[in-house]
Amino acid sequence: MHEFTLATALVDQLLRIAAEHGATGVTRVEVRCGVLQQVEPESLRFAFDALVRETVARGAELRIVPEPVAARCRACGRGFAPRIDDYVCPDCGRADTEVTAGRDVVLQSVELLRADGTAP
């Protein structure tokens, strides 16, 4: 249930951005989730919905886009897309791998509303 930790940080960010723009509503939030964070989308959505319930972002749609793993072989420098359970370099056969993508959770975009229904 690290989804709750992630949702808490996400909602903090979201509410800060909404306040900065004077928004009175949030229609949509898009997050990119690295697959190595092993986020269970339903758990993240459940936590998100619970956390925004009493806020300006109540009812916002949370869109979760998975980000695949990308890696670079430390031995030969080859970049490749490993499976989550197989990091063997297709060139040199070593599994000494630096993960370059797929570990982060990124707030990509938000869609905001103002009191009169116009965009801020």
Next chain:
Amino acid sequence: MNAMKINVVESVLKANDAVAAENRRRMTAAGVLAVNVMSAPGSGKTLLLERTIPRLSPERCAVLVGDLQTTRDAERLGGATPLVTQINTGTGCHLTAPQVTAGLDSLALDGVRYLFIENVGNMVCPAGFDLGEHRRVALLSVTEGDDKVAKYPTLFQVADAVLLTKVDLLGVLDGYRRERVYEDISRINSRAAVFEVAARTGQGLDPWLAWLRAQRGA
């Protein structure tokens, strides 16, 4: 009604990672090697530390230990070093960098050379959160079965060292295939140092201690 889309592109983990970076800077400045110890509940993290600390020198070791509830691990580890702080996470299934900051505030780090951060027992969530450690260590007890590296690859992918624990029990485990663990590690993280230990008997502790000492020099 028109909504305005704002592109943000900001890491949700940024707040945690900033605190983690500060923890790391603080411990590096204090000459402390911080080791994040992760595994499932019951893999032997606490006993390993109870046996490791006296061998390294008790006054040079400190421990932050995370559990949902109880101070039982801190009480056990208190027999090995007085510098122990229990972090109760309540419902949290992993430690976060700010919890480690609070733990550091509670410890006198003068003279400490090794800080062990015993994470909450869990093979999934701790792997995703930087605490500010210098090294990550994953434990896997033989009683958990020989298939767990493949089932929980992310934990082992981030590990600098993997300890196969409770190897004194191998004789009573029918059908356990040790080579399967090694095969899986070689496919997921061939850089990890692998040690076989039995903290109860002391078997295999020397190479692990040598590795720890070497990390301070590295």
